[in-house]
Amino acid sequence: MIRRTVHDGWHLRAVGGPVPEHLADATAPAEVPGSAHLDLLRAGLIPDPYLDRNEAELAWAHRARWRYATVLTSEAARAGEKVELAFDGLDTVATVVLNGHPLGSTANMHRSYRFDVRDVLRDGENDLVVEFDSALEHAERTQAELGERPRAYPHPFNAIRKMACSFGWDWGPDLQTAGIWKPVRLERWTGARLAEVRPLVTVDPDGTGRVEVHIRLDRAGDAPSLLTARVGDHEQRATVDGDTAVLTVLVPDAPLWWPVGYGEQPLLDLEVVAESGDERDTFTRRIGFRTITVDTEPDADGTPFTFVVNGERVFAKGANWIPDDHFLTRVTRDRLARRVDQALAANLNLLRIWGGGIYETEDFYDVCDERGVLVWQDFPFACAAYAEEGELRAEVEAEARENVARLTPHASLALWNGNNENLWGHEDWGWKEQLGELTWGLGYYTDLLPAIVAELDPTRPYSPGSPYSPGEAHPNDQDHATRHEWEVWNRVDYTRYRDHAPRFCAEFGFQGPPTWRTLTDWVHEADGPMTPSSPAFLLHQKADDGNGKLDRGMEPHLPVPESFEDWHWAAQLNQARAVAFGVEHFRSHWPRTAGAVVWQLNDCWPVTSWAAVDGEGREKPLFHALKHAFAPRLLTVQPRDGRTAVVVVNDTAEPWDEDLVVRRISFDGHELATTTLRLGVAARSTSVVQLPESLLSADNREAEVVVATAGGVRALHLFAEDRDAALDPSPLTATAHRVDGGYRVEVTATALARDVALLVDKAAPDARVDDQLVTLLPGERHAFHVTTCADLDPSALTDPRVLRTANALVGR
Structure with a gap:
């Protein structure tokens, strides 16, 4: 088996559409894998799409047509040899031509294509061309043919099998990429090719690991093939004459793979070899032994949705x-590893791959396998009704079959989910009236996709959608399965998270701007100082009435600052507080509530959004709020039975036996009441501790705080919102000095200091800080560790622009 990549010597040029005059006859070197935008950017032919208002200036590319071409030097096919040109991913509407002969056309970004070139390939130079039509125009034609269906955004992204957010979203640019986005290979063989290897990995009740390897061969002749499946020292062999086989490898006392926080993540090498005469083809992956289900057995409260590993x-x-x-080929394995490591640093154990994106890559899943991060994979359907007829249905089935089979080896893959918000949309967003008798995707979610998962990957659970409720219940019912909580952010204050205790909250969140460095590197205002209403800023704020919601969400808690830099900090702080409030509420209701999945971890460009990590990979204050709120042990002040209580959350494998000290103190440090209680909280459980009235009644609501502490874990409860509290606007003294790898910043509180933060990106582009949003009581000290390669004046890290508190916002 000979595989050869076809990545060199490509060139790109526009061949149609409303392209600017300077591009009409231009040819640019092209990188494969890559995209047309990146090739033009690299050649200096377009400005950076992420910078300032360039996104809008590049809208012409939505209807452009592109031609990729290269010369492939090769030998003609020999007698008895199969030769195929394999494209792992084409984005999206493409025609492939070799030596003037059309090989075929594509219209699905989410699947691969193979073309038989035995009769076309010649000795020496071969002209290979891939022409891309406008995905938008293709979608418009499909929509006209099958009927217009409702969707969340103007472009008919639901009429084409392309990454939906390529057409823009409420956090993403509308650039509509095109190009050869995954590897290209020329493959030739005379024996048998491993066309598909699908290992189903389970654990028997006696602890034996079972690897059931389903193999499909692509044969060039009739000779039998010797197949070997091997895991460590354990293997099975078989000689087969047909095209399919199943080999089962048993591993006694298999080491179990666990999610992070529950155990280790041992991975074993699986090797599958097909030998046909002197030729061999090999497949290798790492696998982990575990069982995974989702408990949805009805109970007294409704329908749970609890992962069981x-x-x-x-x-x-x-x-x-x-x-x-947004440009997918810039996402390297190292970049994915950094992002997943950030998820781990925020104490996360699950990532949900949202349905408006892609089936994630092998690199993504490998990283999650290694680190013990569970992965929930949506099928790519989001916020729209989808036709179930014609070529679209065939494409959906083809992509689903390919990707379900592709991802079976990965221990981290925990759930297949049919769609994002489409069941909810059909019920509540006026779709029924618009659709009439048109199909809208229900057959995909309740018939086609679950049947494919049951056939190809029965080791994993499937859910028809998110949110989802079984039976006759409303799709977003808090008592059944999964819920999305978007009244907060869209309409009501974040304290209203407490209105619902869902069985599993799969989406909730609040917006905030990117870090200051990311914002000011990418967004500039030519006509004066930046404001929230600056045109360039607004182009990087995609949410409907986003700034209005930011201000209205801030007003009950913090004054809305007049200066842009203060407003930026206040919006980031309010985002962090809002989401942490939701996380703590949901965690406090375990085991009724079995999951809190924040919208969202990451960004795809520099933008004001719900992300904890911005488009340059910098950690917003929200990131640190998640780290605190998702800590293995948590104290949180919550309403219970009409009173204010401390809920103790113990998400560790050991009981939490410790004294809980609860004090009511004044902002200047005077103790007003105190009590000590003994905790005895079992592993993986919660407990409610009611407080005496002496701690719950303030003498001065504007200047007192309740502090609960157990073994270094702390919760605070103020009787008044910050905007109404008597907070000292300058509650800190601070010093900074150099240490190995960066700087140490020591702060001391002279009064209650709320949410102390170091916005270190203002001091150096590469600077990172180990913690943020640290509240200090009077007399307390805290040391922040800043890592950077920059040679800074240490005083830059104690500058009031960098060293921030909530107090200073209230005092202005």
């Missing part, structure tokens, strides 16, 4: 994942 019930501490760059 190796028999252990898991609270899902998660975040939604979008493509990490």
Whole structure:
């Protein structure tokens, strides 16, 4: 078996559409894998699409047509040899031509294509061309043919099998990429090719690991093939004459793979070899032994939705994942590893791959396998009604079959989910009236997709959608399965998270701007100082009435600052507080609530959004709020039975036996009341501690705080919102000095200091800080560790622009 990549010597030029005059006859070197925008950017032919208002200036590309071409030097096919040109991914509407002979056309970004070139390939030079039509125009034609269906955004992204957010979203640019986005190979063989290897990995009740390897061969002749499946020292062999086979490898006392926080993540090498005469083809992946289910057995409260791994019930501490760059080929394995490591640093154990993006890559899943991060994979359907007829249905089935089979080896893959918000949309967003008798995707979610998962990957659970409720219940019912909470952010204050205790909250969140450095590097205002209403800023704020919602969400809690830099900090702080409020509420209701999956972990460009990590990979204050709120042990002040209580959350494998000290103190440090209680909280459980009235009644609501502490874990409760509290506007003294790898910043509180933060990106582009949003009581000290390669004046890190508190916002 000979595989050869076809990545060199490509060139790109526009061949149609409303292209600018300077591009009409231009040819640019092209990188494969890549995209037309990146090739033009690299050649200096377009400005950076992410900078300032360039996104709008590049809208002409939506209807452009592109031609990729290269010369492939090769030998003609020999007698008895199969030769195919394999494209792992084409984005999206493409025609492939070799030596003037059309090989075929494509219209699906989410699948691969193979073309037989035995009769076309010649000795020497071969002209290979891939022409891309406008995906938008293709979608418009499909929509005209099958009927217009409702969707969340103007472009008919639901009429083409392309990454939906390529057409823009409420956090993403509308650039509509085109190009050869995955590898290209020329493959030739005379024996048998491993066309598909689908290992189903389970664990028998006696602890034996079972690897059932389903193999499909692509034969060039009739000779039998010797197949070998091997895991460590264990293997099975078989000689087969047909095209399919199943080999089962048993591994006694298999080491179990666990989610992070529950155990280790041992991975074993699986090797599958097909030998036909002197020729061999090999498949290798790492696998992990575990069982995974979702408990949806009805109970007294409704329908739970609880992940169960190796028999252990898991609270899902998660975040939604979008493509990490709008230009997908810039997302490297190292970049994915950094992002997943950030998820781990925020104490997450699950990432949900949202349905408006892609089936994620092998690199993504490998990284999650290694680190113990559970992955919830949506099928790519989001916020729209989808036709179930014609070529679209065939494409959906083809992509689903390919990707379900492709991802079976990965221990981290925990759930297949049919769609994002389409069941909810059909019920509540006026779709029924618009659709009439048109199909809208229900057959995909309740018939086609679950049948494919049952056939190809029966080791994993499937859910028809998110949100989803079984039976006759409303899709977003809090008592059944999964819920999305968007009244907060869209309409009501974040304290209203407490209105619902869902069985599993799969989406909730609040917006905030990117870090200051990311914002000011990418967004500039030519006509004066930046404001929230600057045209360039607004182009990087995609949410409907986003700034209005930011201000209205801030007003009950913090004054809305007049200066842009203060407003930026206040919006980031309010985002962090809002989401942490929701996380703590949901965690406090375990085991009724079995998951909190924040919208969202990451960004795909520099933008004001719901992300914890911005488009340049910098951690917003929200990131640190998640780290605190998702900590293995948590104290949180919550209403219970009409009173204010401390809820103790113990998400560790050991009981939490410790003294709980609860004090009511004044902002200047005077103790007004105190009590000590003994905690005895079992592993993986919660407990409610009611407080005496002496701690719950303030003498001066504007200047007192309740502090609950157990073993270094702390919760605070103020009797008044910050905007109404008597907070000292300058509650800190601070010093900074150099240490190995960066700087140490020591702060001391002279009064209650709320949410102390170091916005270190203002001091150096590469600077990172180990913690943020640290509240200090009077007399307390805290040391922040800043890592950077920059040679800074240490005083830059104690500058009031960098060293921030909530107090200073209230005092202005």
